[in-house]
Amino acid sequence: MGKKTTHKFKAEVSQLLDILVHSLYTNKEIFLRELISNASDALEKARFKTQASGETDELAPEIRVTVDADAKTLTVTDTGVGMTRDELMRNIGTIAHSGTAELAKLAEQGKESLDSLIGRFGVGFYSVYMVADEVTVTTKSMDADARPIVWTSDGRTDYKLQELDEDRPHGTEITVSLKEDLASQFTNEAHLKHVVKTHSNFINFPIYVGGERVNTIQALWREPKFQIKAEQYAEFYKFLTFDSEDPFDTLHTSVDAPVQFNALMFIPRHGNDPFGLGRENRGLDLYVRRVLIEKQNKDLLPEYLGFIKGVVDTEDLPLNISRETLQDNLLMRKISSTLVKQVLDHLAKMAKDDADRYNEFWRAHGELFKAGYMDFLNKDKFAGLVRFNSSSLDDDKGLTSLADYIARAKEDQKEIYYAYGPSREALALSPHLEVFRRKHVEVLYLFEPIDEFVMDALREYEGCALVSAEHADMAKLDKFESMEKEDKPEPLSDEQKTELDKLLARMKDVLGDAVTEVKASTRLSESPVCLANPDGNVTSSMDKIMRVMSKDTSIPKKILEINPDHALIRNMLAILEKDENDPFIDQAANQLYESALLLEGYLTDPHALVGRVQDLLTKSSSWYVASGK
Template sequence: MAETGKKNRQFRAEVRKVLNILTHSLYTNREIFLRELISNASDALDKLRFRANRSEQPSGGDMPLEIRITIDKDNKTFTIADTGVGMTADELAENLGTIAKSGSEEFLANLQSETAAGAAAGDAEKPDASNIVGRFGIGFYSVFMVADKVEVISTPAFGEERGAAVWSSDGLGAYSIKSAGSDAPARGTVVKAHIKDDAVEFLEKFRVESAVRNHSAFMPFPIFLDGERINPEPALWREPKFFIKKEQYEAFYKALTYDAKAPMDVLHLSVDAPVQFNALLYIPDSKQDFFGVDRDFWGIDLYARRVLIQRRNKELIPEYLAFFKGVTDTEDLPLNISRETLQENVLLRKINQVIVKQVLGHLEKMEKDNRETYLRFWRLHGKIFKLGYNDFPNRERVSALLRFNSSALDDDEALTSLAEYMSRAPAEQKTFWYVSAPNREAVCLNPHMEIFRKKGIEVLYLFEPVDEFVMEGLGKYKEWDFKPVENATDDALAAFDDRKDASQASQQASAPLSGEEQEDFDKLLAKMKEILNDKVKEVRVSRRLDDSPSVLVSPDGAMASSMEKLLKVMHKDDTLPVKVLEVNQNHPLLRGMLKIFKADPEDAMLALMTQGLFDTSLLLDGYAREPQALASRVNALLKETAALYADGRAIPR
C-alpha cells in the first residue's frame, strides 16, 4: 500500500551560489585554473586522435595536435586554444551550461559500452583512452577564479553540422550562446579569459610558464606559450624502457631535480598487478642530509594521467628510501573533486609495497653483480637506508644489505656484510658483537675490546648514532643475536681459546697474587668502593681487561653506555650513571695501589689514585661532566708524583 501523501521531489540548487562555491572555495591555489584548462584541451586532442584512429575523418586533417597559450597584457586577456575535437552549439550548452556534466566522462562511458558490445561480438580489442583526464565536469569553472568574463569559441571536427559557436558567461549564473564570426578556429576550441585586476600575475609569461611546469609539464601534446614550446620533456616514465637511452634518463633527472650531476642509478617500473602504475626512480650521486637541513625535502612526485597531484608525496616510499628521487603515475588514483588531495590512501599503500619490493630487489642485484657500485651507493646513502630496520615485513632483506666496518678489516673505508661476518666467525659463535665509537682510533682505546682482541673475535664498529638503534631494533639476524661488547659477561667468551700471539703478548710482568695478597686486594677493592661511595655500584676484579687498569661496566642486563648517552641527551638528563668499576689486578698501577694500601690504608695518595681511575674510566666511557674538578685532581696527582720523584722517597716493600 502506497504511503498516503508521499510525493517525490527533485533537489534544487541556487546556481549563482554553486558557481561561487566552485570558483572560490573548491580550489586552494588559483593557478589550478591553468591545469584544468590544459587538461580539458588535452582531452579534446585525445578524443580527436582516438576517433581518427578509428577511421573517422576530422576537418582540417593536416592540422597539428597542439595547445597554444597567448597573453594580451593590453586587453588583459588570457587565451588557450587547442586543435581537438571541438563542440557544437548544443554541446557547448550541454557541457558548459550544465554544472558537473563531464563530456570526457560521457565519452569514456560510451567507449566502455562499445567495448563491451565488441567483446560480446567476438572482438577482443580494447581501445586505449587512458590519457583522458576529465571526470567531474567542474574543472572548467575554476577559470572564474581569475576571470570576470570567459568566452569559449569552438568549431567541431566531426559531424554534419560543423558551424562554430561562442559560449559566453560572467560566472554569476547565466550564459549565452551565439554563432561565431570569422575569428572562429578552423577546428577545436579557444578559451578567452578576461583577467580580473587582482589576477594580472597570470598575464606574465614567467608566471604562466611556472604554473604549466608545475602541473602540466608532461602532457602528451606540445604546449606553446606565445609561440615558444614550454613542455619539451616527454613523460619518460610512460615510454617503453627498452627504447630509452641513458642520456634521456639523465636529462630527465636533471630537469626534475635541478641536480647538475647525473644520477648514480635509475629504476624504471611499469607495473600492472596488484596495482597499475608507472614510476621512474633515481639514486642521486651525492649525499643528502636527511638528519638535518633536508629532513622534510623527500618523497616521490605523484601524477595521475600525467597531471601533477602532489609534490614529494611521502606515502609512496618509506623514510629509509628517502634518497630516491622520481615520479609515480597511476590511472586509478581516487582523488577529491578538486584533484588537489587524495580521498584515501589504500592505493598508495599498495604502490608503496610494490616500490619497496622492486627497490630492494634492485639493490640486491646491484650488491650481487657489482660490489664496488653497491659500496659506493652505501657510502652515499647507507646512513638513511639503515632506518629500514623498522620495516618489519622486509627486515631480513634490509639486514642482508647493511654494511659495517669491523675489527677484521684493516681499512677504515672497508665494509662487511652480516653474512660475511658469520662466515668468518668460529663455529660455536652465535652472536654479532658490536662497539660504538666515533672512529677506529677510539675503538682501539676502548678497554672492552681487549678480551675480544685476545680471543680473536670479530667486532662490528658502529660509527653513527643511528647504528645503536639499528642493532636494538633488529634484535636478531638468522637466529644470531646482536650484543654490545661491554655487555659480554665473564663466561660469554669462555668457550673461545686465546690467540697464540695474544697470549705471548699479554702482560707477564706481574706474578699471580698469593693467597694473602688476594685477601689484601679484596680489602683494597672495599676501600676503593668506600672512597667512591655512591658514584659506583660496585668495585670488582675484571676478567675482560688485559692492558687497561680499569673500566666502567653497566650492571647486568643494562643497556650499552652509548645508547644510554643518547637517551640521556634526548631527555636532557646530565646525571652520571652509576656503574660497576672493574679493575685489572695484574696491572702495575693496581699492584702499586696495593702496596700503598698495605703500607697505609688511609694514605691520601690512595684516594687520589682511586678517583683518578674512576675519572679516566668516565672519560673513556664518554662522560666528562666536571672537567674543572677532573683537572684539579690530575694536578694533585702530578704534584705528588713530582714530589716523590724529586725527593727520592720509596714505598716500603
C-alpha cells in the same frame, strides 16, 4: 546563425560557482592547468576516435594559449574531439553525481573547502571563474553532422547556447575575459610559460604560448626502457634536480598491479645533509596523466629513502581542485609500498652484483638510509643493506654487511658483537674490547649515534643476536681460544684472594655512592679497570644519548670492574697488605675511577684528576731519583 537560448545552471552548479567567483584562493593559476588538462583529454579522445575509424585526421594535435592584453582575454584552443550541443550541456551545465546538500555545506565553509571540490565532483573547468568575469566556449565535435556551438556565461546563474552556421575545424576554443585585477598577470606570456612548465610540462601534445612551444622535455617515464639511452636519463635527471653531475644510478619501472603507475627514480652521486637544509628537499614529483599534482610529495617514499629523486605518474588517482591534496590515501599507500619494495630490491641487487659500487652508494647516502630502522615492515631487507666499519677491516673506510660478519665468525659463534666509539683509534683503546682483541673475535664499530638505534631495532640477524661488546657473556667467549700470548702474573694465592676482597671493599668505601659495586673483572687483560652498566641492558653510548635527550648532566652510577692481573692492582694489594690505611689506596681508587670516567666520556671536571696525576708524578720522580737510577 542559430537562435541563442538561455539555460539556468542547476542549483549545485550555482553554489559551486558562487564559491569560486568570490574565492580568495591564492593559487589561481591552476585554472590554466585544468583547461590544458581538459584539452589534452580531448586530444586523446580524438586520436582514439581516428584510430578506431581508420581515417586520417588532417589537423595536427596541439594546444595553443594566446592572449590579448588590450581586450584582457586569454584563450586556450585545442584540436581535440570537440563537443556536440548535448555534450556541452551535459559536461558544463551539471555536476555529475553531486549532492546539493553537500555542496551547500561546502558553500558555508567557504574558501577553506576549495581543496576538495573539483576532485569530488569532477568539474575542473569551473576553476576558470576564479579569474574570469565571463567565459566563452566555442566547440565543434568530430561527429560528421555536428555544428559549431558557442557557450557563454558570466558564472552566475545561467549560460547561453548558440549554434553557428559557419564551418570550423573540430576542437574547442575557450576565451576567458579576465577580471580587472588579474588581467596584467594572466596576459603576461612569460608568466603563462612558467605556469605551463610548472604544471603541464609533460603533457603528451605540443603546448604553444604565443606561438612558442613550451613543453619541450619528453616524459621519459612513459617511454619503453629499451628505447632510452643513458644520455637521455642523465639529461632528464639534470633538468629535474639542477644537479651538474650525472646520476649515480637510475631505476625506471612500470607497474600494472595493485595500482597502475610509471616511475622514473634516480640516486644522486652525493647526499644532502639529512639533519640540515637537505632534509626538506626530498620527495618524488607526483603526476596524473602527465599533469603535475604535487612537487616533491613526501608520502611516496619514507624519509630514509629521501635521497631518491624522480617522478611517479599514475592513471588511477582522483584529484581535487588544487591537486595538492590527494583524496584516496589507500591508493597512495599501495603506490608507496610498491615503490619502497622496488628501491630496496634494486639496492639489494646492486649490493650482490657489485659490492664496491654499493659501498660507494653507502658512503654517499648511508647516514640517511640508517633511519630505516623504523621501517618494521621492511626490517629484513633493511638489515641486509646496512653497512658498518669493523675490527676486521684495515681502516674506517672499509664496510661490512651483517651477512659478511657471520661468514667470518668463529665456529659456534651465534652473536654479532658491536661497540660504539668516536673513532677506530678510540675503540682500539676501549677496555671492553680487550677480550675480543685477544681472541680475535670481530666487533662491528659504530661511529654515529643512530647506529645504536639501528642495533636496538634489529636485535638479531639470520639467527645471530646483536650484542653490545660491553654486555657480552664472558662464558660464551671463554670457549674461544686466545690468539695472542698473554704475560700473566702468577695466579693469586689464597692470601692474595683474601686481600683482593679487602681491596674491593676498601675501594667501594672510598668511592661511596659514585659506584654501585666494585668487583673483579673477567674481561680485562691490558687495562686496570673499566666501568660497566649495572642493568646489563643499556649500553654506555645509548645511556649518553638518552641523557642528552632528557638534559640529564649527572654522572651515572656504574660497576667498577678491577683487573686482578694488572701490575697496578697487584701493587695495590701489596701496599694494602702492609698498611690498610695507606693513603695511596684512596688516591689510586679515585684516580682509576676518574680515568675510567674519562674514557667513557662522563668526566666533566678533570681538575681533581689532573692534580692527582701531578702529585703522583712528583712522588714517583722523587722515588726514581732516590733510587739512584
